[in-house]
Amino acid sequence: MGIVNSELLSRGVALLLNEAFAGPSGGGSWFTDEDPDSGVLGTLESLTAAEASVPLTAGDAATAASHASHLRYALHLANRAMKGENPYRDADWQGSWSTTTVSDTTWRELKDALKLEFETLKAAISDPAVWSSDKRVFGMMGNIAHSAWHLGALRQALGLVATPAPKRED
Secondary structure, eight states, rough: OOOOOOOOHHHHHHHHHHHHHOOOOSSSSSSSSSSTTHHHHHHHHHHHHHHHHHHSTTTOOOOOOHHHHHHHHHHHHHHHHHTTTTTTTTTTTTTOOOOOOHHHHHHHHHHHHHHHHHHHHHHHHGGGGGGGHHHHHHHHHHHHHHHHHHHHHHHHHOEEEEOOOOOOOO
């Protein structure tokens, strides 16, 4: 296998980031359900503010709203990193979970802010120059894994993950 060029890397990362947030683009999926709305944004869009404010698991205060807030913050930091900043040294990860309850208005604002951070990051990674930094390459790979984990946690907790039917022994 030859060296992966920055254009191919950029396209691959953009495809996976897009799948994590917007859902798969036609022709199949790498890790989400094939439903067009199976990404983070579509999953969150299916929830009312009241539903987004309910803890996802017993004994844990995390809600869909807090996952959305945390992901928005993670993408915000990634956008800063793409500009050459080091936003992680003083990142407030714990604070990124503080939004647990939302009104209709704040839920819409949070989803819009998350979508804006996603679109900003998607535009930033389309520039092949950003791939000249190991930290950016590994950071984006980590960001995709992180986003996919939260997508899975949300969909599992919301009962949106289909369990394959057991194979019949005929």
